[in-house]
Amino acid sequence: MKRTIVAMPGDGIGKVVLPEAIRVLSAAGFEAEYVNGDIGWEFWCSEGNPLPQRTIDLLAEHRIGLFGAITSKPKNKAAEELDPSLRENGYVYYSPIVSMRQHFDLDICIRPCRTFPNNPLNFIRKSADGGFEEPVVDTVVFRQNTQGLYAGVEWTNPPRQVREALDTHPRFAAFRDVPGEDLAVSTRIFTREYCRRIVTAAFEYARQFGYRSVTVCEKPNVIRETSGMMEAEAAAVARDFPDIQLWSTNIDAQMMWLTKNPEDYGVIVAGNMFGDIVSDGFAGLVGGLGFACSANIGRDVAVFEPTHGSAPKYETLAPSIVNPIAMVLSACMMLDHIGEKERADRIRSAITAVIDEGAVRSYDMIKLAGGPDVIARGAATTQQITDAIIAKL
Ligand code: IPM
Ligand code: MG
Numbered sequence: 001m002k003r004t005i006v007a008m009p010g011d012g013i014g015k016v017v018l019p020e021a022i023r024v025l026s027a028a029g030f031e032a033e034y035v036n037g038d039i040g041w042e043f044w045c046s047e048g049n050p051l052p053q054r055t056i057d058l059l060a061e062h063r064i065g066l067f068g069a070i071t072s073k074p075k076n077k078a079a080e081e082l083d084p085s086l087r088e089n090g091y092v093y094y095s096p097i098v099s100m101r102q103h104f105d106l107d108i109c110i111r112p113c114r115t116f117p118n119n120p121l122n123f124i125r126k127s128a129d130g131g132f133e134e135p136v137v138d139t140v141v142f143r144q145n146t147q148g149l150y151a152g153v154e155w156t157n158p159p160r161q162v163r164e165a166l167d168t169h170p171r172f173a174a175f176r177d178v179p180g181e182d183l184a185v186s187t188r189i190f191t192r193e194y195c196r197r198i199v200t201a202a203f204e205y206a207r208q209f210g211y212r213s214v215t216v217c218e219k220p221n222v223i224r225e226t227s228g229m230m231e232a233e234a235a236a237v238a239r240d241f242p243d244i245q246l247w248s249t250n251i252d253a254q255m256m257w258l259t260k261n262p263e264d265y266g267v268i269v270a271g272n273m274f275g276d277i278v279s280d281g282f283a284g285l286v287g288g289l290g291f292a293c294s295a296n297i298g299r300d301v302a303v304f305e306p307t308h309g310s311a312p313k314y315e316t317l318a319p320s321i322v323n324p325i326a327m328v329l330s331a332c333m334m335l336d337h338i339g340e341k342e343r344a345d346r347i348r349s350a351i352t353a354v355i356d357e358g359a360v361r362s363y364d365m366i367k368l369a370g371g372p373d374v375i376a377r378g379a380a381t382t383q384q385i386t387d388a389i390i391a392k393l
Helices: 014-027 041-047 053-062 075-081 096-103 160-167 170-175 192-209 226-238 251-257 272-285 325-337 341-357 382-392
Strands: 003-010 032-036 064-069 108-114 138-144 154-156 184-186 213-218 245-250 267-270 293-297 302-306
Touching: 003 014, 003 053, 014 064, 014 325, 014 382, 041 075, 053 064, 053 096, 064 096, 064 325, 096 302, 108 192, 108 272, 108 325, 138 192, 138 272, 160 170, 192 213, 192 226, 192 267, 213 226, 213 251, 213 272, 226 245, 226 267, 245 251, 251 272, 267 272, 293 325, 302 325, 325 341, 325 382, 341 382
Parallel strands: 003 032, 003 064, 064 302, 138 267, 213 245, 213 267
Antiparallel strands: 108 138, 108 293, 154 184, 293 302
């Protein structure tokens, strides 16, 4: 039976890289039907909803989505770009990828950050003898994907009942006299069940793929309640995994250790915001967002996406210069998820070979700033990178 995949290119370079990933999937012999899902800025502007109900229906039906990228803008900017006929209708812009994660309860986010041999963008550091060393990074970040600071429970000028509730906390005394319009509150809500789910997913992954440690990366010394709950659940779950060490780091220290000893970290697990931060940090060590893939997995639906943004300034460059590898690696995570791991491994090997050989490289891999001139200066086009991967298959 042929699978149906909901293909959601989104904005900007999402429209460029998603078709490339589909080209690689087909070349690897993966047979599927792709239905287009509308998502992104243009639907915000024209319909007041960047994640239309028809796209939600498609995902509910087919359960597997490939997603490109979206443009997100702050509240006021979004309101300005809304179609004039829709203004005053009370539409509020929310990032559609965040909405999608929440709507389908895609609470487990997996972000592997692995060094490809011979990638000129790999992190290097000075060694004791004055030379350089290139640590091999093999870290997989598990990010709680629906709660915390992303839950969207926030106000400027909170309603009276909220102020009263906050006032029951002795520490709110410091804010008691601040006028409502000068007071902004964003809540960080964790639940035990979801802490447990993300930590369990992290440990199971570590066991399945032979990682020696799981590091919970939070800030329990200051954010005692939410980070504290994540830590407590990690300790509880760890008891069922005596073969795997549980480490704990604070997010700030972890960002410092990124460049000191990144090779020491296997699986990392964190709440939503810290997972967002630490996954970009590790991605930077292995080539940056052009190589950073991710999976958003819920009980029923799963969506796979590169972690890069929509890079609107590159959307219209012809030929395109953006690196499709993050998107292709995300498609591989989709294959892993639906039981096509061998095919995924074959594509990953092809990518590894292309990078290692070094004949076909994106502009950033040859240390150029992005722009229309990079092709003339030796950078490969997006399509050439895809072609090279396909040739290795
Ligand atoms: C990510 C991105 C998103 C996030 C943005 C685009 C809303 O940074 O997937 O990491 O913050 O989750
Ligand atoms: Mg991010």
